[in-house]
Amino acid sequence: MRTPRPRRAVRPSTPARHHVPVLAALAAALMAGPTLAQAPAETIVISGNGTERRAFDAPFAVTVINADSLRDAGPMVNLSEALTLVPGLVANARNNYAQDLQLSSRGYGARASFGIRGLRLYSDGIPATMPDGQGQVAHFDLAGAQRVEVLRGPFSALYGSSSGGVLSVVSAPPTQRRGSLDLDVGADGFQQLRLVAEAPLAAGWHARALASGLRTDGPRPHSAAQRTLANLRVGRSTETDTLTVVLNHAEQPAQDPLGLTRTQFEADPGQTATPALQFNTRKSARQTQAGASWRHRFGGDGALRELQAAAYTGRRAVTQWQAIPVATQAAPAHPGGVIDFDRDYGGVDLRAVWRWAGGTQLVAGFNVEQQDEDRRGYENFIGPTLGVSGALRRQESSRLRNSDVYAQAEQPLGAGFTATAGLRHGRLQLSTQDAYLRNGDDSGSQRLRYTNPVAALQWAPAGGGWNLYLSAGRGFETPTLGELAYRPDGAPGLNSALRAQSSRQVEAGAKWRAPALNLQAELALFDARTSNEIGVLTNAGGRSTFQNVGRTQRRGAELALRWQPHPAWRVQAAATTLSARYLDAFIACTGVPCTATQGRVTVAPGGRIAGTQPRSAALQLAWAPPGTGREVGLELRQQGAVAVNDRNTDFAASATTAALRASQALPLGPGTLTLRARLENLSGRPYVGSVIVGDANGRFFEPVTGRPWLLQAQWQQPF
Template sequence: MSQRPLFSPHALAVACALACSSGAFAQSSAAAPSEEVVVTGSLTQQRVQDAPFAITVVDRDALRRAGPMVNLSEAMSQVPGVVVNNRGNYAQDLQISSRGFGARAAFGVRSMRLVADGIPASGPDGQGQVAHFDLAGAQRIEVLRGPFSVLYGNSSGGVIALVAAPVKTSEVEVGVDAASFGLRQVRGSVGLALGQGFDARLSASHMEVEGYRPHSAAQRDLGQARLGWQNDTDRVVVQVGAYDQPADDPLGLTRADFNSNPYQTAAQATQFNTRKAARQTQAGASWRHLFGADALGGLLRESQVALYSGDRSVTQWQAIPAATQANPRHGGGVVDFDRAYSGVDARLRWGFGPVELVTGLAQERQQDDRRGYENFTGTGASQVLGVTGKLRRDEQNTATSRDVYTQAEWTLNPDWVASAGVRSGKVSLRARDAYLSNGDDSGDLSFSYTNPVAGLRWQALKEGSRSLHLHASAARGFEAPTLGELAYKPDASAGFNTALKPQVSRQLELGLKYREPAFAVDAAVFDTRVSDELATLSNSGGRSTFQNVGATQRRGLELAGRWEPARGWRTQAALTWLDATYRDAFKACAGTPCTTPTVDVPAGNRIAGTQARSAWAELAWRDSAWGEFALEARGVGRVAVNDSNSDFAAGYGLAALRWSQQWSLGQAQRLELTARIDNLADRVYAGSVIVGDGNGRYFEAGAPRTVWVGVRWVHGL
C-alpha cells in the first residue's frame, strides 16, 4: 500500500519541461529517441553513455510493445538490477526493488524514489506507490541505480522516474485494449499546440479486469490535465491528476495451497471480502528561468522552482479474525486513512568555467489521519464479517523532510569529467494518538543525515561513431525507519520505538558503456555494505515491531546490450547477478503471534525477496509490409520467502511472442495494432512473494498464458 508523492530535484520532467529530484538538477528538452537522453541523476540533460552512473531508459515504443500500459512491471524486465513484479493483485502495489533495496517490503513500495511526471510518488517516510503512473502518456521511464541515487535523499536505494511526452503537434489519440481474464481498457488523449508558446494535454483512461484468480477483480480510472507555456527564457508547467481504484484482494497462498492449486484464492479472502479502495488527486507547478549572460557576472545560469500538493485516501478490509482483535491493543481489521501531502523544491544552476554547479533546497510533508476499525459487526450467529465495525485506532501521523543539496560536474579535459555532490537533511516523524483506551502511542522522532557521492568518468575511446566510457563512483546512503516501523515498542509500552536506528549504506560502482551504430553494451559491478539493517522483531496482537539486525552486503553484476546484426533485425538482452546476504546472525519469528523471535537467521542467509539471477532477451524482425515480430524470453532464479530461508519460490523461465504494425490512413491519421502472447508454455510459477508473511501465505501465482490485443488510433488536428 502506498503513499504520498514526494518531490525530488532530479526529475521534474513535467511534460518535457524540466526534470528534478531530490539531489541534483536537470533540464529537459526535445531530443531524438535514438540519443537516449536522460535527465535523472545529472545536472543537465545528457546522453546515457555520457552519464557517470548506471541508468537505463525504457522509451515510449518499448512501453507500448510490452503490454496494455497498465502496470510498470510490463516493461521493466529489460532493466538490469531492478525487479518489478506484478502480484496479479491490484489491492497491493507492485513489488519493486533495486539491487536488493526494497525487497523486504511485504506490501507497497519502499526504499525507492518514485517520480511520476515530476511529482514524487514516495513520501518522506520512505514508502511509495506507482498505481497512478500514466504509462500511456510517458515519453520514457528512466531507471537510476547505484551511488548517485543517494542524492535523492532519505530511503533512495534506486530511482524510477516517468518523463511525460511533450506536445509537439495537435492530435487526438484513442486506444482500446482487450486481454485474457477480462481485462478491458479504453484510453483517450488530446494534445494541443495552442500557439504563442502555449500547449496543453488532456488524457483519461478506464480499465477493468476480472483477474486469473477468484476475488481479484479491479477497476482503475486515471485522468491528467497539463498546461504549459514557454518563451526564450522561461518555461511554466501546471498539471493536475486524479486516480481511483477499487480492487478485490485474493491474498497470498501457503505452500500447501499453492502446490494444490496456485490459482485459487485464500479462504480468508472470501470469508472477509478482503478489498481496497484508493483515491488520489494532486496538482503541481514548475517554473524554469534562463538568465542572461550578465546575471551575476555570467555565473548564474538558471533557476527553477517546483511545488505540488495532493490528497490520497485508502480504505482496506483485511482478513484478521475477530478473536485476534479481542486483544485490547489491536488496531482492527480495517485500515482507513486520509493523507494530505505537499512539497516544494527550488534550485539555482551556476557556471564557473569548466565547473557546473547546482545548489538547492527542498521540503516535503505528509499528514495522515489514520483510523482502524473492526472488520465485523455483531457476535455469534449474527456476526457479519468483511464490514466496517467499531473504531479501534485513531491517530494523526506526520512526516516531514527538509533538505539542502549541491552537485557539481567538473570537465577536467575533453576525456575526463569529475562529479560530486552532497545532500543533507532531516526527517521528522510524529504520531498523535486520539484513541487512548489501549494506551497512548504518541511519539516524536527525528533523524538527520548527510549523503555524499563522488564519481569519475573517462572517455577511453572516441573514433567516429564508436565510443567507450568508463566510470567509477562511491557514496553513502541513508534510510530512516518508516512511521509503521517506529509505531510500537517491543516491550508493549506506549510510544515510538526510539531504540530503532536508521540503516546506512556504503556503495561502490564500476561501469562501462560502449556504443557503435549497430551495437551497444552497458555493464556495471557494484558492492554495497549496509549497517543496522532493519527487519521484523515481533508480531503479536496486530502490532509488528522492528529491530536492527547488523550488517548486510549486496554485490553483483548488471549487463545490458543491443545488437542489430542485419537490416530489420534487432536483439536486446539484460542480465543481473545479485548476492544479497546477511553478514551478522540474528533471530526472527516463526509466525504469528510472536512476542519473542526464536528462529535463527545465520550469517550468509539470503535477504528475503531478492533474486540471485535474472535475465531477459528479445529477438525482433521488422518489415515495412509485415510489421514487427519478436520473441522474448525471461528467466528468474529462486527467491527466499523469509529471512530464515526456510522456503523459496522456485525459479522459472517464460517466453512471449508479439507482433505490431502501423498503417497510415491519410489526412494525418495512423492506426497501430499490437498483439502479444505472454507465458507461451503456460508455465505455473510464483510471480512474487509476500516477504515474511506471519500467516505463511507467502506465494502469489504469476499469470497463466495471456493474450493481449491493443489498437491505437491517432488523428492530427
C-alpha cells in the first residue's frame, strides 16, 4: 500500500496530480493566432580562459544551450531540464529539492555523495564551485541566461582543480526596457511566480532585476519544498570597457523523502522511506553572493589587448536533519544527526591578453580563493522527540586557501593548422581547529599542489566546413572538506592518508558544418586514466570516510547533431557511450555498519564505476512555422543501466522516456503573452530518475512516477 501523506512542514497547494490533458489548454492558440516575426539566429561564442570565439572553432568539445532552449525545457528551476542534448554530460534532477542536482561529465562527479563534484561551475564568471571542489547551482538565474556553455575534456583542467568539465551560465544584457511576469503551475502542487524588470540606461549602463518564488508538494510524501530567488545585475558597456556587478540571494527549505530500496521501489515507487517520516528529514539552505567583473580593451598597435578582473564574495548556510538511529547518535564519538554550517567564501581573478601580428595570442593570469567554514553537529532528538536539534556534538572551524597561476598560448602554423598549449599551477592549504574535544581532537592541516598542462593541435582546412583537433592534458581533483573530515580507523584528526586524484586525458574530435544543408555535426573520442580515484571506504552511524581506490579508466564517444531540413522543422540529437571501469582491486562497504573489521568486501578489477551511465541518447523534433509564434516539440531520451554500488550487485534499469511540449506567442497590444505546456514521461511507467551511489542502507533509488505536467504563462511588456 502507498504510504499515507503526512502533514507537511512546507505549505502545499493541491492541483490535480499526475497526468491531465495539458495540451488541450493550448489547442485554440495553436490552431489560430496572429503572426510574429521570427528572431534572427543568435551568434554563439564561448568564453575560453579569457578569450571569445565561436563554439565551432574551439579545439575541444563544447556545447552551447541558448535562451530559447532553456525556456522550452521546463520551469527553469533545475539545470537538468535543458542539458539532455549535451553529449558526455549526465544531468539528473533527483525529484528531491533537499539533495543537490546530480551532474557528471564523462563519469567525473558520478559518485558524489553531496554537492556537485568533478565539474567547475560559473555564473557570469563568478565561481559556484568552492575551493575544495564542491559546487552548488540552486542560486543560478536561468530565466535571465543568454546561454549555458558546457566544456568537456582536457582543456577543462585549465579552470583549476576538480575540472572533469566546466559549466558556465552567461546572463543576457538588457536590449530594451521591459517587464515580465511568469506564472507556472504543474503536477504535485507545483507553483512558481517570477517577476523581471530590465532596461538599458544612459551612458551605456543597464540593469536587470528578478524575484521568483516556487513551492511544491513533491512527487512523494514528505518531499515538499520552497525556493525564493532574488537577482540584480547592473552593468556598463562602452567601446573600451565592460563592467558587470551581480547580486543574488537564494533560500530553499525542503523535506527529504530519502531514496528507496530495491524492494520498496518494486512494491510502490511512489512511497517514502519510513525513517524520513520518523526523523522529519529535511534541509534548509540560504546563500547570498556578490560579484563584479571588469574588462578593458586597449586600442592602438600594442601587443597588450585586454585586461580583465573579477572578484566575488558570499555566504552559504545549511542545516540538514538526517535519519540516524538514536542509539547510534548517543555513542560518545558520534557527531550527531544534524549538520549545521556557515561558510564564507570569496576570490579574485586577474588576467591579461596579448595578441601579435600573425595571430599569436597569449592569456596569462592568477587566481586566489578562500573558504572559511564553521561547522556544528547536533543530536536529531530531544528525549523521545525525534527530528529536532538537540545537544551539541561537534564544533570546528576550517579554513581553506587556494592560489593558482595560469597561461594559455595559441599559435597559427599555416595551412589551416593551429597549436594551443596551456599550463595551470596551483596549491591548496587546509587547516581545521576543533572546539569540541569530548569526542577527540579533529584538528589538523594539509597542503596540496598540482600542475595541469594541456596541448592541442587543430586543423581547419580552407572552406570552413571542417574543424579537426587532437588534445591532451592532465587533471587534478582535491579531496573536499567532507572527505577529509574523518579517519577510517575512528581516531580523531583529519584523514591525512587521503590523496588527491590525478588524471591524464586524450581527446580527438571532428566538427563539420554544411550551411547549404543547415546541418552541423560533432564527434569526440576520449580516453581518461585516473590515479588515486577517491571513493567511500567506511560508512557507519551517519559518518562516511573516504579512500583512494586506485586506477580507473574512462573512454568513450560523443556525437551531437543539429539539422534544419525545412524552415519549419528542427532536429537535434546527442548520443554518448562510456566505459568507466576500475583497474585495481580495492575494499568496499557492503552495508551498515561498515567499519575496519566488518561489512567490507574486496572489489575485483574490471567493474563499472558506480553511478556512471554506459550509454545515453536524446532526440528532439520541433515544428515551428515561421511567422506564427508557435512551436510543438517531441523529446525522446534513453539512459542505460547504472550500477548503484562498487560491487555492481544492483543496477538502476535502463529507461526510455518521451515528452511533448507546445508553445504559442500572442501579441496583445504593446505586450506579448506566451503560453507553454509540457507533458513528461508519456508512457506513465515508473523509472529510476537518479541514484544515490553506495547508500549504506541500500536506499539507492530515486523514482519518477506518473506523467508530470506543466502549464506556463508569460507576459512581457515594454515600458
